[in-house]
Structure formats: C-alpha cells, structure tokens
Amino acid sequence: MTILNNISLKPYNTFGIDVTAKHFVSVKNVAQLKSILALEQYPEKFILGGGSNMLLTKDIDALVIHIDLKGITITSKDNSSVIVKSGAGENWHEFVLWCLDHDFGGIENLSLIPGNIGTAPIQNIGAYGVEIKDVFESCEALHIKTQNIKTFTNADCNFDYRNSIFKQKLKGEYIITNVSLKLSTVHHSIKTNYGAITNELERLKVKTPEIQDISKAVINIRESKLPNPKIIGNSGSFFKNPVISKAQFNTLKDNFPEIPNYVVSANEVKIPAGWLIEHAGFKGKHFGDYGVHKNQALVLVNYGKAKGSDIFDLSKLIQSTIKRIFNISLEVEVNII
Numbered sequence: 313m314t315i316l317n318n319i320s321l322k323p324y325n326t327f328g329i330d331v332t333a334k335h336f337v338s339v340k341n342v343a344q345l346k347s348i349l350a351l352e353q354y355p356e357k358f359i360l361g362g363g364s365n366m367l368l369t370k371d372i373d374a375l376v377i378h379i380d381l382k383g384i385t386i387t388s389k390d391n392s393s394v395i396v397k398s399g400a401g402e403n404w405h406e407f408v409l410w411c412l413d414h415d416f417g418g419i420e421n422l423s424l425i426p427g428n429i430g431t432a433p434i435q436n437i438g439a440y441g442v443e444i445k446d447v448f449e450s451c452e453a454l455h456i457k458t459q460n461i462k463t464f465t466n467a468d469c470n471f472d473y474r475n476s477i478f479k480q481k482l483k484g485e486y487i488i489t490n491v492s493l494k495l496s497t498v499h500h501s502i503k504t505n506y507g508a509i510t511n512e513l514e515r516l517k518v519k520t521p522e523i524q525d526i527s528k529a530v531i532n533i534r535e536s537k538l539p540n541p542k543i544i545g546n547s548g549s550f551f552k553n554p555v556i557s558k559a560q561f562n563t564l565k566d567n568f569p570e571i572p573n574y575v576v577s578a579n580e581v582k583i584p585a586g587w588l589i590e591h592a593g594f595k596g597k598h599f600g601d602y603g604v605h606k607n608q609a610l611v612l613v614n615y616g617k618a619k620g621s622d623i624f625d626l627s628k629l630i631q632s633t634i635k636r637i638f639n640i641s642l643e644v645e646v647n648i649i
Contacts, residue, residue, distance in 0.1 A: 313337060313344050315354075315375070324378065325363035326426050328545030329620045333358070333376040340380055342489055346459050348377055357456075359487055361400065364427030365435055365547060366647045369620035379430055381489055384410055392499065395449055397492045400430025404437070412524050417500030418447040419493065420527040421509075424534045426541060426548055430488040433464075434478040435645075436471045440530055441506030445471035449494040453478075453486035461489070474552050474645055502526060508533050537608045545614030546605065550627060551585040552643045564638060585642055586610040592633045599626055624648060 319336040322328055335354060339345045349357065356374035381399035384407065388395045394416055398407050404427050408419050421442040427435075432444050433451055448466045455462060470477040478486065500523050504510050512529040513521055521529075539546050556564075561581040564571055568591070574582040589595065589609035596606035602618035603626070605611040612623050631642045 313339065313348075319376075321360075321363070321368060321372065321376065324360060325366060325368055326541035326545065327367055327547050327614050327620070327623065328541070329368045329614065329623075330617070331368045331620065332371045334371070334373050335375040336378065337375065338378040338380045340382070342381070342454065342461075345377070345379070345381075345454060345487065345489070348375070349454075349456060349459060351375070361431040362403070362426065362428035364541070365431060365645070366649055367547060367620050367623055368649050369624050370649070372649070379428070379487065379489075381430070383490075387492065389497070392497060394495055394497050395492050396495060397490055398429045399490050400428060400488050402429045403427075404429055404432055408527065411495060412527055415523070416495035416497060417523040418442075418495040419444075420523040421503055421506075421530055423527040423530045424538075429491050433469060433471075433488065433491060434476055435474055436469075436476050438474070439534075440509055441503050443471070443473075444493075445469070447493045447495055449492040451488050451491045453488045455486055457485075462486070473555070538611060539605055539607075539613060544605075545616075545618075546611050547646045549585075549610045549645055550612045551589070551610060551630075552645045553582050553585045554588075554640050554642060555580050555582050556640060557581075560639070564640075568638075583640065588634050588638055588640060588642070589630055592630070592637055594630055594633070602626060604630075620649075 315335055315337045317335055319333045320330055321333050322330040337348055339348055354375035358372050358374040358376045360376050360378045380401040382401050383399040384402060385397050386394055387397050405424050407429055408423050411419060421440040422437060425437050425439060433448060437444050450463050450465050452461055452463050502521055509529050512533055518525045555576055558579050558581055561573060572584055572587055576582050586609045594604045595609040597604050601615050602622050603613060605613050612626060627644060634640055634642050
C-alpha cells in the first residue's frame with residue numbers, strides 16, 4: 313500500500329475528466345482503510361469508489377482513498393433464496409453476471425449499470441422497474457471518524473428514488489465496505505413490463521424468459537442507447553426523472569399531449585427527463601468536445617478532453633431551459649465535485 317503524489321484521476325472516473333489528486337492510495341481491505349484514515353499528516357481525505365456517479369470539476373487537494381475491497385461470498389441459503397455478500401470494490405455488472413451464472417435472481421434488470429457495489433446502495437440504483445432496495449439485505453459501513461463498523465439493514469437505509477440515508481443524513485460520515493443482497497434461487501420473479509424489455513425479448517424470439525434472458529435483453533437495450541464509458545466519457549443518466557403533481561401533469565398534457573408518464577401515486581406522476589431534454593432540442597447536440605448523447609438525451613458526454621466545468625455548465629443550461637419550457641425543475645443525479 314503506497315501513497316502516490318500528483319496522480320491523474322482520469323482512469324478512475326467514467327466521465328474521463330483529467331483532474332489531479334494531490335495524494336492517492338488504493339486500499340484492499342478494511343485494515344488498510346482504517347490505517348489510512350488514521351494518518352494525521354493527511355487531514356483532508358476524499359473517498360473514491362468506482363467513479364461512475366460523479367463529475368470532477370477541479371483538482372482534488374486531498375488524499376484520495378480508492379476503495380478496492382474485493383470478494384464475493386454466499387453467507388446463507390434456504391429453499392428459495394440466498395444471501396450474497398460482496399466487497400464494496402467489486403464491479404456492479406460483473407457481480408450481476410456472477411449471480412446469473414449461479415442462477416440467483418433479482419438483479420437481472422440492473423445489468424450493465426456502471427460503478428461498484430459499494431456505491432449502489434448510496435444511490436439506490438435502479439433500472440427497468442427494479443431498484444437495489446428490492447433485494448437489499450444489509451451493508452457494513454465504517455464510520456470515518458470513530459472507525460467503528462456498523463451494519464445497516466434495509467429499513468435503516470431510508471431508501472427512496474435514487475436516494476438513501478448515505479446521501480442525506482449520513483452523507484460523508486460512512487464508507488460502505490460490503491453489501492449483502494437477498495436473491496431468489498427458485499421461482500424467479502420475472503419483470504418485463506418496464507421500458508422495451510418485452511419488445512427486445514420478442515426480437516430475440518424468447519417466449520418464456522429466464523433471468524438470463526432478461527439480462528441479455530437489458531444489456532442489448534442499454535448498449536443501443538448508452539455510450540460505453542471506455543469509449544465516450546459519461547456517467548450514465550445525469551438527471552433524475554422528475555416527479556410532479558397530477559395537477560401539473562394535466563396542465564402539461566394540454567400543451568404537450570404526447571408527453572409520456574408513469575403513475576407514481578394517486579397524486580404524483582413521473583416524467584422521463586430524457587423526453588423533456590430531447591424535446592427542448594438538446595439530444596445529440598455538440599458543444600465542442602462535450603455534449604448530449606445522440607441516442608439518449610439523459611446522458612451528457614465527454615468526447616475527449618472536456619473539462620468537468622464544461623459539462624457542469626451544460627447541465628445548468630439544460631436545467632434552466634427545461635424550467636422555462638415545461639416549468640419542471642430537473643434534479644442532478646450525479647455528484648458534482
């Protein structure tokens with residue numbers, strides 16, 4: 313475990329933003345993490361996971377601690393389910409594929425989401441009608457100041473849409489070290505009624521889908537819409553899908569009859585942010601070395617050497633335009649650093 317100086321973070325964030333960490337270290341286990349946190353000569357510390365849900369707009373004048381805790385284990389199993397524990401540094405999609413190889417169901421709809429296991433509960437990642445809270449059993453997290461380990465249950469995490477206690481009340485206080493999920497081993501619940509999964513299964517000529525078929529369909533859909541961050545820098549969906557009142561939606565529908573929507577409750581409706589951004593004229597638009605992806609308006613992209621501040625300014629322009637046209641406030645999903 314070596315502390316390095318003046319290290320580029322370009323390989324460590326999916327946007328591919330080239331900023332510099334004044335100091336950098338990668339930790340492989342909890343003991344290393346504790347010893348690094350205890351170093352008083354580095355008073356400022358910055359925790360870095362998979363780098364998939366952040367936009368770096370400046371150099372990091374601190375000790376960047378890269379969480380690289382690995383390992384996947386089965387901790388318990390019964391006749392219908394299994395508890396799988398994963399180190400926070402495991403890649404999320406590779407973990408999904410591992411579970412599918414073992415015929416463990418529940419997260420197949422979350423295939424190909426970028427990032428690591430440790431940040432998945434923080435964001436309550438979700439796609440195609442499934443969120444991690446649906447299968448979340450618990451996680452262990454290290455309190456940064458006391459270095460005590462605490463177990464958080466599903467209820468403890470206060471999960472909400474793209475939100476959790478780790479983004480709110482406990483933001484910046486804990487580092488998640490491992491995550492345990494409860495997955496099915498038999499009688500898998502197949503969810504195909506969100507997005508284009510049904511159409512893709514028909515295209516694949518799959519009539520009785522298994523969880524592996526759902527994953528394949530989701531991967532195909534995502535690859536057709538979303539750029540590979542290894543080729544084009546991006547952080548997936550940059551904005552949350554806004555939830556508005558039924559009354560506001562009815563007013564919008566008068567002016568935009570074709571506006572898509574998903575009923576959240578008797579009084580709330582969710583609007584696809586990508587549709588709003590596309591109909592505001594941003595889809596596929598270039599601004600020099602950055603812009604909005606041609607296939608998915610929710611995705612802001614770095615075509616090569618863009619600065620984080622460039623992409624942040626673009627996000628502000630999109631927000632103000634959506635507010636002006638639709639009177640809807642778009643909330644950023646990624647963390648702006």
